[in-house]
Amino acid sequence: MSEPISVVKVRNVLLVSMPADPDDSTVAALQDRTLEAMSKYDARALVLDLSKVEILDSYFARMVSETAQMVSLMGGDTIIAGMQPALAVTATELGVTLGRTRTAMTVERALEVAGQPRGSAAKLL
């Protein structure tokens, strides 16, 4: 049993952190718990913290992009935060597409991005 997912509401942003090596049931729980919390808190954005994650498989990758699409249907933005270089390489090899999902190097930065409306002048620092 791997470490559980942490779901925290920060103002009107939902911060979801994935453990280092999530098993399939943890990954499956990601979607349910995220969507449930989105609706419960009426959050406007989801920050998905992947900074601890060390292994990405196709199932996990699909879950992430599906969840982002669902969050988008519920009117929220998704920002993926803190993806490590090795994970990014795997993601390209798996052909993961980001679509409308935004990314940030750190959770801190992602929370700032979440506060800005989409398409506003990007400010990366």
Place this chain on the structure above:
Amino acid sequence: MELLHFLLDNLKEYAILMLDPAGYVKTWTPAAQRLKGYKPEEIIGKHFSVFYAKEDVESGKCERELEAAARDGRFEDEGWRLRKDGTRFWANVVLTALRDSKGDLRGFGKVTRDLSDRRQVEERLRQQSRDVMEMATVPVVQVWEGILLVPLIGMLDSARTQQLMERLLERLTETSSPVALLDITGVPAIDTQTAQHLIETIKAVRYIGAEVVLTGVRPAIAQTLVHLGVDLSSATTRASLAAGLRVALGLLNLHVAAANASGQAAV
């Protein structure tokens, strides 16, 4: 004979000793003491496996060496050996079988040479050439706080683009830089595969939360890309590095202004 002893005692880097046929130490010289740290009374009569690391002893390396020396007359090896205090040194070891006139095995001569210095120099040289090679293949330089520049020169093959992706991602994370300028001014030609690799690199950079600005897209390169049907619309591209740098600064909400009346440049 006395001269020979004098020689054996004064050799600095060589420890010359004798083992009995079963591998127990029979003689010990001051040079051996200097090299390995044991006094004669501590080591004479001990098995020579005390000079080896635990995993070597367990794998039966000592017995194998004695067998090889007895069979072939001589055995040579280079590897880690232990001093009395447990520290390691890189040694060249030659075991020679000593046989009497009847051909019976009387023991072994063992010459151990400390090559730690040579190994360190070799290791340093190897590291330096690795660094230089890496720098020449994929140079990554920081041009501004938050902006890395990769000036690519020469043809891009798969191995090189793979290295580029890994190194760029690492450096971006290390320096927390949100923007990378990928300059292809010095790349003579681009084919579908190279373009695909570049697109993958741009994607990977985006996953970690940074942006790539592809610069140095010359007319010929622009033509090739369109004719090949490569879709780079998801990436920001510019013809010159200067234009790309402006985009990069813009992404960081910075702008360059001319020096004001007081003569101070403002950025």
